[in-house]
Amino acid sequence: MLIDKYKDEITEILSRYPVKRSALIPLLYVAQRDQGYVSESVMQEIAHLLRLTPPQVYETITFYTMFNLKPMGKFHIQVCKSLMCALVGSDTVIEWIRAKLGIAPGESTVDGLFSFSLVECLAACGTGPMMQINDDYYEQLTEDKLDRILADLRSTGTSRLKSGPFMWPEPVNVKR
């Protein structure tokens, strides 16, 4: 049960809102962090906790794109395909990933390591092409950078190439 495992965190989340239902999305995040996806039994548990019916949880969760209703690969690669990234080459990135991982958008690698999706604009249009892997952004992608990211993830589970606090152009570049 989620509540047993994350009691304090859940209590804290509930304390932020005067109306319980507001805690729905935060609790779904807790669940997704725990398992990588949100299972039906967790939805039922959350419904119970918030005094909602399971359909009320279900209608909400299916409206948003960030919740997985089934298990995903360990690394969920999401490439932005909106216009701004497309202008600077996101289609190429998509092709590279397809070639390197051998999976099309919507699929996962058989080793369960990578899932691949296309998403809409992630607010990094000035630093495209870009992708998000799990919680992290990777920007200004090149083929070489992509290779290093995938290699890093495979070997260490993380990559130093992910973005830090965002600023572009960076101050050093600003010589005006």
Added chain:
Amino acid sequence: MPKHELVLLKNMMQPGYTGSLTDYEKTGGYQALRNTLGKIGPSDVTTMVRQSGLRGRGGAGFPTGVKWGFLPKDYQGPRYLCCNADESEPGTFKDRQLMERDPHQVLEGIVLACYAIGAETAYIYIRGEMVLGSRILEQAIGEARAAGYIGKNILGTGINADVWVHRGAGAYICGEETALLESLEGKRGLPRIKPPFPATHGLYNKPTVVNNVETLANLPHIIKRGPEWFAAIGSPPKSTGTRVFCVSGHVKRPGNYEVPMGVTVRELVYEHAGGMRSDKPIKAFIPGGASAPFLTPAHLDVKLDFEHVAAAGSMLGSGGVTVMEEGTSMVWAALRLMEFFYHESCGKCTPCREGSSWLVQTLRRILAKRGRMEDLETLSDLCKNIAGRTVCAFGDAEVAPIQSTLNHWRQEYVDLINEAEAANLIRPEPVGVRR
């Protein structure tokens, strides 16, 4: 020397500035708050904001002080402030920078706004994908709470303002203020019918103000340096202050540039963003995010302020300036944006829901050279039948790319169709199931 004085990006441009509370305080941070709480009356703060001429930076450009004035004066129950950090408009990436690099500037603005409108609780509705941003904000809130800038009895003044970060979960529509409120209430993010407006019936049906991150970040400066100072920047009287423009597309140095409102696109692109990446001429640009109609090189000298951009047939919107070089297919560009809108239509209103799927399929067909001349009339009819007929402004937004490209580059559509007619390949193609 920068040509223009920076306001919002000033701190973060200092080498070594980390955005921590100490750094922020060193630059004079939270002085505005110290000098305001309990010293200037809340309604006087509202008056100052009104006098500054500050208009919303989220898209609609509504005067901030006026919006605050709509809250019921004598209402006793709770009121709320929601900071709109959903930043999902394609082409826009300024709020992300403001939050991740100088979070306290935003927080100080939030507390000042809470004070002005009498809210004791503020939620920062940040788009779910910005995990880093939400962590940085939470950390900053922790620092500010420990220092007594946020929470109960702020700086011993007896004033309370709690601030919470609330993550969205992937839905562009939740940037629309009433959809944001629905989402914050744990529901599907469907816009509400207005009236009633959030000012009277907002979060949990209580009086609520929704303001964009950049809007709020301006507040400490307005309070600190006075409304007159702010009102003198940019294109007074109606477009005052600076704007952080997000430049993307085929330029050499894309990125966020803070300039006074009223600079021209030409200046922004050629002086700040380093010109075009392959020195091809500009073919088209969008001046205010995906929802703003495309403009042409003929508009390069249009001043980037609310009035002039509107007069040119587009809108300043969220400040996302996307530049496309000669050689870019406008039908393709319109389709890319249309696919975005199709993916993001919440589905509440018939015209928006059905229209977006229809428009996408038709554009795809034309681009795949299976178009017919009648399609062009259908396209513009559909656009006309969507705009102004929906609950929220999404409907107006989604037709902007098609209407403006049809308007300025109709020949590109015609050419594709001519090729199609030549090949006699008119066949519909399935739109495919999403997700």
Added chain:
Amino acid sequence: MADTATQTVRITIDGMTVHVPKGTLVIEAARRVGVMIPHFCYHPKLKPDANCRMCLVEIEKMPKLQTACSTPADEGMNIRTATTVVDDAHKSVLEFILANHPLDCPVCDQGGKCDLQDFSHQYTASSRFVETKRIFQKEYFSPLIETQMNRCVQCLRCVRYCDEVMDVKALAPVGRGTMTEIKYFGAHPLNCEFCGGCVQICPVGAITSRLSMYEYRPWMLKRADTICGYCGDGCQITVQTKGQELIEVNSAHGAGRNNGDLCARGFFGFHAAVHPDRLTHPLIRRDDVLVRATWEEALEYVAARVGEIKAAHGGQSFGGLISGRCTNEELYLFQKFMRLVLGTNNIDSSARYGHVNGLHAMQLVQGTHRWTVTFDDILDADVLILVGTNITETNPITGLKVKEAVKKRRATLVTIESLEPVVDTISNIANLSQHHFCLPPSEMQNAILGLVKGVVEQNLIQPELAQRHPAYVNAIRSALQQISWQDLQAATGTGPNSFMRAAKVAAGAGRVVILAGQLLLRSEHGYSGCVTLLDLLLLTGKLDQPGCGFAPLAEENNDQGAVEMGTVTEFLPGAGHIANSTDRERIAKHWKAELPTHRGASLIEMLKRANEGSLKAMFIVGENPVGSLPATIRAEQSLRHLDLLVCQELFLTETAALAHVVLPAASSMEKQGTFTNTEGHVQAVRPSIEPVGESRPDWEVFSALSILLNSPMEYAESKDILKEIRGLIPGYGSLGPTPSAQKVDRTAIDRYLAEGYQRDLVTRYRLVKPKSRPDGTLRLDLGQSLFHSGKLSTRSKGLLQVEGSGRLRISPPDAARFALSDGDRVRLSSTSGEMTTEVKIMERIPQGTAWFPYHFGQTAVQLFECAIDPTTQAPSFRTATVSIMKVA
């Protein structure tokens, strides 16, 4: 609801001026001047959502077209609905809707009653859409309700109805944009109240009933507006038939006291009437077997036997029992037959099981035999107090009035219910309650006392009452002083503050309505609970105030009629008392015959007399004492003693199987007459089909027998009986749309305040000791399920799909305690019997309590003991102590 004079505004619609209350929606204002604005998502029961965009109109001074469904009328508004711009907008929205709508009208059940079809014809709409239509996979939605999401226009009326009106929240719009579809939860089949509301409110054919699929087009069907035969709410239904076939039941918006709303029983329960087991011929017992006979043979046989018995033993040797499901005309004629033709007052009906408790209380305190409020007063109430109603399951439509009052009109709800306030698959009224007291039915009296104590101790007694009737007030005050808050807390688990707060809310409100339900009425303390609730209204000065009153809920469709027609032994038609000579003479004068004067026997007494041998013959009409009464009553043994048992029945029940003569009766789908609903509204029952087989309306049997017995009561049709009733009983004159509530009788109140209260005040104002139960046992209650009504509904194929057998509902903690999971089989045993059943874990069941639906209770009743109320003779057998053991 403060009735501040509503402001009216003047608006112009297509040149016509109309005055409407400020805030009226433009779409409704237009309707008033006969302008129908096309719409899909708007529905008068629902909050405007303005999602379909079909109702766009032009309003002068507004730049954009506005949605008529969400725009309130404002002074001086000038609205145009018929301009080219508006017409084009309507056409374009239709074009958008049709884009993804399949062209399957010929195979769609909605064909002929579809808003989309109608508007498409009206606008000769077409769509230029040549792309690929969206396609949803067909999914199994539920056994009763089917969805065809390709047809959905996403108006969300179904979802909004399920939430706003029903408070069930079972329907989820899943996904986003064009791919949104209506689902339940994941791939699970729908599990909800099955009210059918989504089917009824869907403007297209996206949600349809599986009971009436692909059968006929609406115009091929015959319709009859009649009254549902299940519960006391008395909903108006429209039964659609093709010949003798029952095709569909629905209820139009605005129709009846239910205003178009129905519950599962009304919407899906209609097939009971045409169950293959229906009795179709008279049966006579010959050589101890029931064999088929003609009506002539059967009636002559009965008449001959009656003649013999009457000659040998007199009228007193007869007894009669009739169901509260019969029409008023039948009930009336039955008691007239018993009293006049047979000469006995030994008459009873199903109202005895509980409804009489509420009526006797009302008669005692306020001199009425009916509610002094109506459903409309429930809607308008400031405070509603529900005691033992389990209203969602027992009286679902009255429940909707309560929900509306609380959710839409902000009434405060106080509940004394045997329910945990949890969210579940069906709605739970305790969830809407601000002051909830969770107690088992037999201990509800304690919470009632807590409320009265709260009133007394906070000096909330109406000052004038205290002045005029100090003895009454002091008697209550001193009785309550004997009950300490500690004891009360020990007995109820609730501290003084909760009672004080609830008492204050009730006393401070303008309009207070108390609803008492079957859990209270059928409990041992049913009668005293009702009187004490009336004390509460009296003490706070509400009893005689407009909009205030006490409303005991009837479980069966015509329990109220059964009392008013005089089919309980102590009451004459009009609820005059048999012992009262003026009442008796009034009836005698009408009947032009003398009435028997002896005190008649009630149900339990009759069975006792039968067993002892002094009662020789019984007429039992639509009742089944053998199947319904606990073993200790020995109903079967008693009935076997009779020289003559005549049963009029739809089915060969346990009781009918013992009869000497069984006469097939027509169901309420097959006859004419009237029912009186729980609020006292008399409503017309109309036949939808011909009587099944040779069955006949019950009244015809009484009439025929009376002729054979030489005291003819001849009527050409049931309307003639109604005419006679009208002459005798007020309230049966017009069958108009709204009932007239009775007024309290002030002289009766004064009589009660002067002396009436004394009779049992001391016993009433005493805490009911919670029964101590040995470890390892549970308290078992018999209750009413939402999906059934009596045993009749267990013949309905639709309802059996939802609830096909009785399952023991237990709480999760008890399930854990006895190591049980859903579906496990258990043996229950009490001192009087045992049974095995399956368990169903339900969170709303309070810990320590188990609950069994009495509709399937033939074996369960054997576990219960029976207590008889000394004042009202109501038998109570709804609570038992049982031990529970898992069996393989």
